[in-house]
Amino acid sequence: MGFTEEVGIDLGTANVLVYIKGKGVVLNEPSVVAINRDTNEILAVGEEARQMLGRTPSNIIAVRPLRDGVISDYDVTERMLKYFIKKTCGSGRFFKPRIMVCVPSGVTEVEKRAVREAATQAGGKAVYLMEEPVAAAIGAGLDISKPDGVMIIDIGGGTTDVAVISLGGIVTSTSVKVAGDKFDESIIKYMRKEHKLYIGERTAEEMKMTIGTAYPREEVVVKECRGRDLVTGLPKSIEITSKEMMEALDEPLQVICEVAHGVLERTPPELSADISNSGIVITGGGALLHGIDKRIEERTGIKVTIAEDPKSCVAIGTGKALNSIDAIENNQMNKRRSYI
Template sequence: MGFSSEVGIDLGTANVLVYIKGKGVVLNEPSVVAINQDNNEILAVGEQARQMLGRTPANIVAVRPLRDGVISDYDVTERMLKYFIKKTCGNSRFFRPRIMVCVPSGVTEVEKRAVREAATQAGGKDVYLMEEPIAAAIGAGLDISKPDGVLVIDIGGGTTDIAVISLGGIVASSSVKIAGDKFDEYIVKYMRKVHKLYIGERTAEELKMTIGTAYQREEPLSMECRGRDLVSGLPKSIEVSSAEMMEALEEPLQTIAEAVHSVLERTPPELAADISNSGIVITGGGALLYGIDKRIQDRTGIEVRIAEDPKSCVAIGTGEALDSIEFMETNQLNRKRSNF
């Protein structure tokens, strides 16, 4: 058998992470592509393209080809994947890696096929798909092969995946289209409504990362925020507090807490007992929002911890799962058979 590297890809709405066996996470860049509309040429991918969001001349568009965890622009996704695979694996015609790509737990067969085809077109030899919560659990260092229940909440850019996992499979799960991107949208809405200030996505993200909060802070923070005054139409800057951020994010956080609650309600009693002992693990970029663990702990009464490197968990889990493809496949088959 020829040389075949193994690559795990976390194809996220906000970021794409690439994990290469033996090297770890080798790439973590925003899922943004800048295209020149005149000749359909790709000008920049990843971080360079993100810098252009909301700042491009008329003939250049910076697009995010994934929305809510699924492919919304197939052609651009394929070109973006090709670029990232070439960047991390080199550019040899004969070199086709085995690729394991992550998808949210609620995606349809059509969406799965789109991901599989995009990865194959981008240069994958064998392409496998894996559900995000399972990858997140493996990446967070949990042993999912045992008959003990673990509850993982993966808060990404487009979706929040909540799943109870036992014996390598998902027992009860929920996927809500509320995550990092929606947090930004709610911050934009709040600033318009309360301060009559129009801000862009990047400014909202900066507010979220700097002073965003899901639980009362002991010491309130504040930050200067610049945007356009909706009344005068001129640039304006105001001071925003972390308490206001908590108010802005109240609704999406409430939705996530409700979804966790509903998954726990559907969990078999034996596994629910395991979870109340082992606790809940949060992964994904959203885990970095201040106090989100305390917020969910308050709601469920179960101890919540944040995984060690929450942003990379899915990518690491995806890469590590390539070692146990046989185990994963038997599980998938058994699950399909039990569905008939």
């Protein structure tokens, strides 16, 4: 395979997406790694490892090395990145790729350095970081170079980033650690409390995707849910409605709506006027939750639209930003020169 010069990576808490210049999104797999505890050897990465979550014998662990949008296990993240880069770029590479990685808007310098080092160790020649809301806006097809303000809500697995962008930069933003994972946790908590039923992460995620809702549905949907009865300790299955799901998801959704409201409150009046005309755009996997646009619209009073292919927006935006990587490089060189 020929060398790949530029790679964009959406290093998500739930999924890793890889974009290769000229090819588009070539990989979309869960950020899960299965490791043999005894030998420290990686047994599976991505979808194969996700199948093992909550189902492994004692000597094998399936881990998610990223939590709340940041690296929680550096060594495993590095090995996972190495695996994905090798899988998409081929192993017989003579040239190392330039990599653009996305990070949530609220990450600290220490967390940024961890991401940069992991990507470099995994085989990057030069590593650049980009803030998720900016990448999401580019990927959603918004023109962020104009002075008009655009507002983006990127609901991922670990974090929700809310930002107002104008002239290519973030004007106001907030990043909260309430997103897809918290939705799953809320469903698990609700099932324990209301039905005395203990369910796993995968079951909760499946319920969220099939009957989860953020706004009353016209027709109530029902799904069978299987888990362990906390009273008898035996397997049990019950029917759950989308109405109950709305109740279960109410708390994290309220947090996201309040964050969006808070960002709007801090937005300069000129940009607020632009946003009330153009509306708010939602990206990320969380945008697929039924009725989330209506819920945010109700709280903010502004028209909300869901981006096309919301899950891939950040990766596509990162890929598009690779086109201006030379400009970014020159900019950084000039900055360094001005310090000397």
